[in-house]
Structure formats: C-alpha cells, structure tokens
Amino acid sequence: MPKHRTAGQYLTKSQKISMAGVGVLGAAALAVSVVPGNASETSQSATTEVAAAAPVAFTVNKDVQTTVAKQHAAAAKDADAAAKKAxxxxxxxxxxxxxxxxKKEREQKEAASRAAARKPVYANNLDGWIRxxxxxxxxxxIPGTYNGIYKNVMRESSGNPNAINNWDINAQNxxxxxxxLQIIKPTFDAYHVDGTEHNQYNPVSNIVAASNYAADRYGSIDNVNSAY
Structure with missing residues (x-):
C-alpha cells in the first residue's frame, strides 16, 4: 500500500529552496519591523534624556560661575578693607x-626758655664781675665772699681791669x-678755671683764677689782706 505523503514531500528541490528563501525574507522583514520600532523608542528616550540633562549641566555651570564671581567679589572686598586698615x-x-x-620740640623750647629765664644777667661793672x-x-x-674779693680788688687795682704793674720785681722779671687782682701770667695759667676766658685782663677770669690761687695758698681770698 503506498504511503501517504504530505504536501512538502511533493515539492521539488527547487521549490524547497524557494520556500526557504521566502521564509528567510519573512523573518528578515519581521526583524526589520520590530527593530526600528524599538530603536525609535530608544532613540527618543536617549534624546529626551540628553535634552533633560542639558539644562542641568547649564544650570550647574551657571551656579559655578556665580559662586566664583561671589568669591572674587568677597576677595576684592577683603583686600580693599585690608588696604584701608593698613x-x-x-x-x-x-x-x-x-x-x-x-611735643619734644615744645618741651625743649620751654626748657630753653626756663633756663634762659633762670640764667642771671650780670652788669658789666665791678659788682657784676664779682657776682x-x-x-x-x-x-x-672755690671758697670766697663778695667782701673778701671786693677789698682785695680795691687794694690791688682800684677796680680797674686793665691795671698793670710795670715797676715791681715781677715786672722786672x-x-x-x-x-x-694783679695776678702774674704763670700764676694765672696755673690756676685758670675752665669755662672762663683765658685772658688775664678779663675781669671775671682774673678774679676766679686769683681766688683759686688764694684758696690753694691761704685757704680763701677772704684771708688775703696784703700783697700775695
């Protein structure tokens, strides 16, 4: 009894190849119809995500710029404050x-003024010279009194500061x-007091040097009652 055959069993080799080709093409078409749909959705999703991310990135950059600007402004403000403080x-x-x-100059002037006020003014006469x-x-x-000096001055020179003895033994020498006070040059030089003029004719220098000599030899000009 002959076997029952299916429709496929009656297809030739060429027909089978053709059918396989159709199957492959159908699968390919199906794949194409599926893939583009998914790809579109994926692309739209990616586009949406990028679009959504862009404003965020812009916002972040803007915030950074604002922060940096604020920092620069704060630094400038601090620098200005420091400069003003300095x-x-x-x-x-x-x-x-x-x-x-x-103040120092004023004090120095005041001190000089006080010193000038305290500095005595001496008359240019015998009284002033003695004082x-x-x-x-x-x-x-150096010991000595006004009276002791005065009496010896009057005896020796009568109060003349230019008096000179040209006849005694000293003059001869x-x-x-x-x-x-009629003092000779060697004695004047030996007993001259610093701060006074080195001049025998100067009345103050003459009195001081002679009194210094009298103090050394007699204890005081007050003790001299004759030629010395």
Whole structure:
C-alpha cells in the first residue's frame, strides 16, 4: 500500500529552496519591523534624556560661575578693607610720631626758655664781675665772699681791669702783675678755671683764677689782706 505523503514531500528541490528563501525574507522583514520600532523608542528616550540633562549641566555651570564671581567679589572686598586698615594704621602712626616730635620740640623750647629765664644777667661793672665770679667759684668749689674779693680788688687795682704793674720785681722779671687782682701770667695759667676766658685782663677770669690761687695758698681770698 503506498504511503501517504504530505504536501512538502511533493515539492521539488527547487521549490524547497524557494520556500526557504521566502521564509528567510519573512523573518528578515519581521526583524526589520520590530527593530526600528524599538530603536525609535530608544532613540527618543536617549534624546529626551540628553535634552533633560542639558539644562542641568547649564544650570550647574551657571551656579559655578556665580559662586566664583561671589568669591572674587568677597576677595576684592577683603583686600580693599585690608588696604584701608593698613592706611588708617599708617596715618595714625605718622600722626602719633608727628605729635611726639612736636611735643619734644615744645618741651625743649620751654626748657630753653626756663633756663634762659633762670640764667642771671650780670652788669658789666665791678659788682657784676664779682657776682659772676662768685657763681663760677661756687660751681667749682672755690671758697670766697663778695667782701673778701671786693677789698682785695680795691687794694690791688682800684677796680680797674686793665691795671698793670710795670715797676715791681715781677715786672722786672718780665711777668708784670695784671688785672683786678694783679695776678702774674704763670700764676694765672696755673690756676685758670675752665669755662672762663683765658685772658688775664678779663675781669671775671682774673678774679676766679686769683681766688683759686688764694684758696690753694691761704685757704680763701677772704684771708688775703696784703700783697700775695
């Protein structure tokens, strides 16, 4: 009994190849119809995500720029404040130094003024010469009084600072007695007091040197009652 055959069994080899080709083409068409749909959705999703991400990135960049700008502004403000503070401190220091200098100069002037006010003014006569000599003698520790000096001046020169003895033994030896208290040059040089003029004819220098010599030899000019 002959076997029952299916439709496929009656197809020739060429027909089978054709059918296989159709099948492959159908599968390909199906794949194409499926893939583009998914791809479109995927592409739309990606586009949407990029579009959504773009504003975020822009916003982030804008925030960074704003932050940097604020930092720059704050730094500039701090620098300006520091510069103002430094200037204020420098101005205050300069003002204080100027005030201190002015104060010192004012004090020096006041001190000089007080010293000038305290500085005695001596008359340019025998009384003034003796008084000035006594102040110097007091400073130097040389004893003597106004009366002691006066009596010896009157006996030796009658108060003439230019008096000179050209006849005694000293004059004969080439060293005449000169001035108010008739002191010879070697004695004047030996007992001259620093701060006074080195001149025998100067009345104050003459009194001080002679009194210094008398103090060394007699204890004081007050103890001299004759030629010495």
């Amino acid at each position: 200037k204020a401190e420098a101005d205050a220091k300069a003002k204080a130094e100027a005030e201190a200098k002015a 000035q000599a006594l102040d110097i003698m007091k400073r130097e520790g 080439g060293v005449p007695s000169i001035g108010l």
